[in-house]
Amino acid sequence: xxxxxxxxxxxxxxxxxxxxxxxxxxxxxxxxxxxxxxxxxxxxxxxxxxxxxxxxxxxxxxxxxxxxxxxxxxxxxxxxxxxxxxxxxxxxxxxxxxxxxxxxxxxxxxxxxxxxxxxxxxxxxxxxxxxxxxxxxxxxxxxxxxxxxxxxxxxxxxxxxxxxxxxxxxxxxxxxxxxxxxxxxxxxxxxxxxxxxxxxxxxxxxxxxxxxxxxxxxxxxxxxxxxxxxxxxxxxxxxxxxxxxxxxxxxxxxxxxxxxxxxxxxxxxxxxxxxxxxxxxxxxxxxxxxxxxxxxxxxxxxxxxxxxxxxxxxxxxxxxxxxxxxxxxxxxxxxxxxxxxxxxxxxxxxxxxxxxxxxxxxxxxxxxxxxxxxxxxxxxxxxxxxxxxxxxxxxxxxxxxxxxxxxxxxxxxxxxxxxxxxxxxxxxxxxxxxxxxxxxxxxxxxxxxxxxxxxxxxxxxxxxxxxxxxxxxxxxxxxxxxxxxxxxxxxxxxxxxxxxxxxxxxxxxxxxxxxxxxxxxxxxxxxxxxxxxxxxxxxxxxxxxxxxxxxxxxxxxxxxxxxxxxxxxxxxxxxxxxxxxxxxxxxxxxxxxx
Numbered sequence: 001x002x003x004x005x006x007x008x009x010x011x012x013x014x015x016x017x018x019x020x021x022x023x024x025x026x027x028x029x030x031x032x033x034x035x036x037x038x039x040x041x042x043x044x045x046x047x048x049x050x051x052x053x054x055x056x057x058x059x060x061x062x063x064x065x066x067x068x069x070x071x072x073x074x075x076x077x078x079x080x081x082x083x084x085x086x087x088x089x090x091x092x093x094x095x096x097x098x099x100x101x102x103x104x105x106x107x108x109x110x111x112x113x114x115x116x117x118x119x120x121x122x123x124x125x126x127x128x129x130x131x132x133x134x135x136x137x138x139x140x141x142x143x144x145x146x147x148x149x150x151x152x153x154x155x156x157x158x159x160x161x162x163x164x165x166x167x168x169x170x171x172x173x174x175x176x177x178x179x180x181x182x183x184x185x186x187x188x189x190x191x192x193x194x195x196x197x198x199x200x201x202x203x204x205x206x207x208x209x210x211x212x213x214x215x216x217x218x219x220x221x222x223x224x225x226x227x228x229x230x231x232x233x234x235x236x237x238x239x240x241x242x243x244x245x246x247x248x249x250x251x252x253x254x255x256x257x258x259x260x261x262x263x264x265x266x267x268x269x270x271x272x273x274x275x276x277x278x279x280x281x282x283x284x285x286x287x288x289x290x291x292x293x294x295x296x297x298x299x300x301x302x303x304x305x306x307x308x309x310x311x312x313x314x315x316x317x318x319x320x321x322x323x324x325x326x327x328x329x330x331x332x333x334x335x336x337x338x339x340x341x342x343x344x345x346x347x348x349x350x351x352x353x354x355x356x357x358x359x360x361x362x363x364x365x366x367x368x369x370x371x372x373x374x375x376x377x378x379x380x381x382x383x384x385x386x387x388x389x390x391x392x393x394x395x396x397x398x399x400x401x402x403x404x405x406x407x408x409x410x411x412x413x414x415x416x417x418x419x420x421x422x423x424x425x426x427x428x429x430x431x432x433x434x435x436x437x438x439x440x441x442x443x444x445x446x447x448x449x450x451x452x453x454x455x456x457x458x459x460x461x462x463x464x465x466x467x468x469x470x471x472x473x474x475x476x477x478x479x480x481x482x483x484x485x486x487x488x489x490x491x492x493x494x495x496x497x498x499x500x501x502x503x504x505x506x507x508x509x510x511x512x513x514x515x516x517x518x519x520x521x522x523x524x525x526x527x528x529x530x531x532x533x534x535x536x537x538x539x540x541x542x543x544x545x546x547x548x549x550x551x552x553x554x555x556x557x558x559x560x561x562x563x564x565x566x567x568x569x570x571x572x573x574x575x576x577x578x579x580x581x582x583x584x585x586x587x588x589x590x591x592x593x594x
Contacts, residue, residue, distance in 0.1 A: 014123055024127050025051040026116070031109050042107075042115035045127060053114075056137025058094045060113075061165070061379060062129060063144045064152035065099025065106045067120040071427055076357035077149040078104040083363075084147050084375030085112045087391075091376060093141065098128055099148075120151045122158045129163065141165070144378055146333050146354040147371070153354050166333035166378040167353040175329060175351045178259050188324050191347050193340070195261035201241045207260045208237060214263040216295075216425060219244065228425035230263050230295055261349075265468070267294040267342035268310070269349075271303060272322045273362045275374050276331040277382045282323045283392075285370045286362040287315050291406075291444075292423065292564045294340045294349075299357055299427040302408045302447060302570065305365045308440050310341065317346050325351050334359065334374040358407065361434060364588060365405035368392065405436045408447035413555045421551045422538060423563050437586060441577025444570050453560040455575050456532035460505070462488045463497070464522060464550055465565070469537045470496040472565045476535065477502050479572035483579065485532075488525060490546070511546050522546065526553040534561040535568040 003013035017023075026043040043053060063084055066077040082105050085095040089112075097112035100119045109115050114132075118124040125143065132140045142165035145152040156169040174180040178197045185192050194211040198204035208215050208231075217240045218228040229240040244258060269290040276282045289307035290298065307315060322337050329335070329351070336356035338349040355374060363370045369391065376386055386392045409429035413421040435446030448455050461480045465473040470493060477487055477497050488506035489497060497504050509519040525531055534554040538547040554561035562568045 010122055014126070022047070025049070026053050026128075026131050028052040029109075029117070040109045042109045042117055043131075044117050045124065051131070051134075053131050053135050056094060056132065056135040056139070058092060059138035059141045060094040060096050060132055061088050061141050061144060062096045062098060062125070062132065063088075063106075063112070064120055064125065064148050064155070065097060065101070065104065066148040067099065067151045068101050069103060071430065075104070075431070076360050077147065077355065078106050079360040080147040080355040080371045080374070081106045082111055083369065083371035084144060084378075087369075087372035087375045088379065089113065091379075091381075093379070094137070096128070096132055096140075098125060120148070120155070122155055125155060125159065141379060144375070146378060147375065149354070149357075153352075167329065167331050167335075171329040171331065172353050175353050178257065181350075184325075184328055185348060188321075188328055190321050190324065191345065193262045193264055193347050193349070195259065197257035198260055199257045201238060204237055204241060204258065204260055205234065208234075211260070211262040214265060216259075216261045216263045217241075217244075218259050218261075218425070228297075230425055264294055264340045264342045264347065267340040267347075269294040269296075269298065269301065270307065270310070270318060270339040270341060271298055271356070271358055272318060272337045272339070273334070273356055273359050273370065274322050274326060274337070275334050275370065275377055275383075276326040277377045278332055278380060279382050279384075280327060281383045282326050283373070283383055284319050284322060285359070285368060286366055287318055288358060288362070288407075291570045292566050295425060296423045296564065297425050297427040298338065299432075300409045300411070300423050300429045302406055302444070302567070303358065303361075304407075304440060304443075305362070305405045308404070311344075314341060314344065314346060321346065321348060329353055333378040334370075357432075361405070361407040361432070364434060365407075365436065367588070403436070404438065404440050404443040405434060406440070406443040406447040407432055407434050408444075408451045408453075410451050414452075414558060419552075419555075421555055421561055421563065422547075436588065437583075439577050439581065440570075441573040441575075442581055442583060445574035445578045445583065448560075448571070448574060454532070455560070455571055455578070456485060457575060457579065458484065459532035460486045460488050460530055461533045461535065462508075462522065462525065462531045462550075463493050463568075464490045464534075464536045464547065465493045465496075466537045467492075469565045473497070473535070473537075473568075474500045474502065476565055476568045476572055479569070479576070483572065483575050485575075488531065490522065511549060522550045523553040526550070526557050526559055529557070531557075531559055533571065534559055535565070536561060537563055537565060 003010045024045045025048045026045055028041040031040050063081050065081050088095050095112040096114045097106050098116045098118055099106050116128045129140055143163045144165050145156050146166050156164050156172045196207035198207055214230055214232045216230055231237045231240050271288040273285040274282055286305045287307055288303040288305055289310055291302035318339055326335050331353050334355045335353050337351045340347045340349055359370055410431035412430045413419055433450035435443045437443040486505040489504050490508055494504040494507045508522045508525055511521045536547055536550050551561050
């Protein structure tokens, strides 16, 4: 703030402060209320005369948490930080946690050897490092920026390079910078969706003229898909740029250009979590297939281990690309790579040389403690050494062929009446759950139960599908009818279903238009308790009058609403397996020990 007011930089302001002898101290919060000596006090920064940081005993590793929980960055990254603290403490290091959120496990005062309750900003982190260096006991080995999400990762190039443990700041920037990333993929001969960068609306229009619509518009260095938009025409592109704070001359307020990619409709999205050690060995934690097609943010999409529809050759190619990317970036520690598979062709979307929000799911589903492994690799251990220690004793064990794990997002729409439940490229979920069983259908059904989404075993399913989804919806409707469910649909969807031999029991009237006597519209049907599941797939940007009202009615009536055909297909599989197989509790250990 001082630098901003003086028209200077943070580095210059800090340097002037230190030259003037204005240095912070750290005071203790006594976790034992002064009744007896506290073994686990924690610290806060202030400006005073006496510093209360106790002397160090062993070399220390500073772990940067994710800061305040918010959409896109939350408990999954806290999981990674906590497991890192446990693993590094077991390996003989003192662990120093820096985080400022009282609602996380990483800020429990006994999770790490030392806790600094400070914001994840450059000045605070450097002050903590200086205090720990002064505490002796072997000093600070380095700072981990790769486990707390995007907030600490942004600090990589603002900290002294020798302090950043794991992947170098330059490699992190290569993955984030569009031009450097595209050049790297070109050298590796890994296909990408056509795209470009723009700093103004005019430049953006030139990009889409070359690559065509639909296009995905997104800023750099963001987490949770913040401010991402899928646009289908010039008007949508203009609206997207307006939301990105255009200046007076039509230029972006952001220092970095906006990324514009050709959006691959009807593609399967795939996530890969992996780790790489300093010798170059790469361990693939899991290849996860998303239930929803590309275009729904990975944090809002259900995903499955192992991939249920991908061919083995496709999975092998994805793993090969992941190893090549990790090698090219000289990754030391975790990496997450996202792909889109369309008509059998694999396109890489992006790579993040850090832990991802799916890493805890991978660890629980496979039994490999990937968070702990990543932490040890960040401080220089090798995968071979971890195998000898037994930390990777489950790695390489073939999971039972019937072992399927599904991660599902928990969405908050029932808490916010009137908010549209349409899923898209910007993350909106506030949590996640997991289902595990011997078939995809049972595992998916369990994940829906855990997320509070009730799958219908009787009653009516209401379908309102965008034109591009109508043919795919035929298969879904036929599956629901085979399960004994009746179908209600809007006129356009009903016409396609009936043309394909599917009986539609109720055709609803168009909202806000004249209707015949006895006709009801979708909102009346849903609000009247006559629908057990809604499948509504709008297209494009902004509310579509009927679609927005349909989704709001479903939310208000606590009726599960699916906004992609892929999710509806998975729901039908879940209901089918639930009906023919026994749904029972199974322990994770049962699958891990097979």
